[in-house]
Amino acid sequence: MTMPADPWETDRLDLAGYLARLGVPERAPSRAALDELHEAHVRTFTFDNLDVLLDQHRGVDLDPVQAKFVGRGRGGYCFEHSTIFAAALQRLGYDVRRRLGRVGDPGAGTQQGRTHMVVEVLLDDERLLCDTGFGTSRLRPIALADGAEDDYLGWRHQVRRTPDGGWGLLRHRDGAWELTHTTDELDVLPVDVAMGHHWTSTFPGSHFRSGLMLARHLPDRHVVVTGETVTVRRPGQPTEHRDLADGELQDWLGVLDVPLTWDEETRLLKRVAALRG
Numbered sequence: 001m002t003m004p005a006d007p008w009e010t011d012r013l014d015l016a017g018y019l020a021r022l023g024v025p026e027r028a029p030s031r032a033a034l035d036e037l038h039e040a041h042v043r044t045f046t047f048d049n050l051d052v053l054l055d056q057h058r059g060v061d062l063d064p065v066q067a068k069f070v071g072r073g074r075g076g077y078c079f080e081h082s083t084i085f086a087a088a089l090q091r092l093g094y095d096v097r098r099r100l101g102r103v104g105d106p107g108a109g110t111q112q113g114r115t116h117m118v119v120e121v122l123l124d125d126e127r128l129l130c131d132t133g134f135g136t137s138r139l140r141p142i143a144l145a146d147g148a149e150d151d152y153l154g155w156r157h158q159v160r161r162t163p164d165g166g167w168g169l170l171r172h173r174d175g176a177w178e179l180t181h182t183t184d185e186l187d188v189l190p191v192d193v194a195m196g197h198h199w200t201s202t203f204p205g206s207h208f209r210s211g212l213m214l215a216r217h218l219p220d221r222h223v224v225v226t227g228e229t230v231t232v233r234r235p236g237q238p239t240e241h242r243d244l245a246d247g248e249l250q251d252w253l254g255v256l257d258v259p260l261t262w263d264e265e266t267r268l269l270k271r272v273a274a275l276r277g
Helices: 015-022 031-044 062-072 078-092 190-202 249-255 262-276
Strands: 095-103 116-123 126-130 149-152 155-161 167-173 176-183 213-218 221-226 229-233 240-243
Touching (some): 015 031, 031 213, 078 095, 078 190, 116 176, 213 249
Antiparallel strands (some): 095 176, 167 176
16 A cells, blocks of 8 residues: 555645634744744633533544634644644645654653644744644644743743653743743654554543643633633733632633534533533
């Protein structure tokens, strides 16, 4: 069987529709254009596992992802965000590499699978990390260079080399640097993404199966809503963390502008209530 010239089939992307959804024009590759696209993507789409909880996830191939993101304005998790973002960059003429990594600190004693996906861009001889599909996603790319730091609108991040030759992304939180995830430099094929998604969305022990995760960057804050809690972060201010009140989830679906059908919202509220016990 002959592999297609582009195994990611980026020619299938409705690029005009994607850019229209983001509200940005098509521009030639540049750092300013990449920054604009990255921030627009993160602010437009939620990070969430709603379709996993609703048992209606159609997979992470480009066609179902763009039907969801471009067609409906819905969000998803890293495999979906990075799949469509990488496809758009590729179509726009950027030099793109897809990468996989592990969430959390491997030195903390817990073993994590390669279930996070990011996009690397080579632009003007500089390697850049694009991370549009993390729960607390960056708003713009950061240089893949040991010790590189970025402070954008008060959101501070740093990149460090890991002992195995990969990269760690850290965020500044409560006066200290916290490792959010690590990525490696192994080649990634569509089957790798499909396998990671399959485990994440079906394995009984996956936290994507056992609880709600819904997050979005709003103009003045970043909000994370689970089935149990609400977390609000503002740059330079203490993190607000409290229990989710009974009946409050429906309000957050409106505040975070999650375009669910009536049936989807009804089933989601019922599923979350069941998980809360």
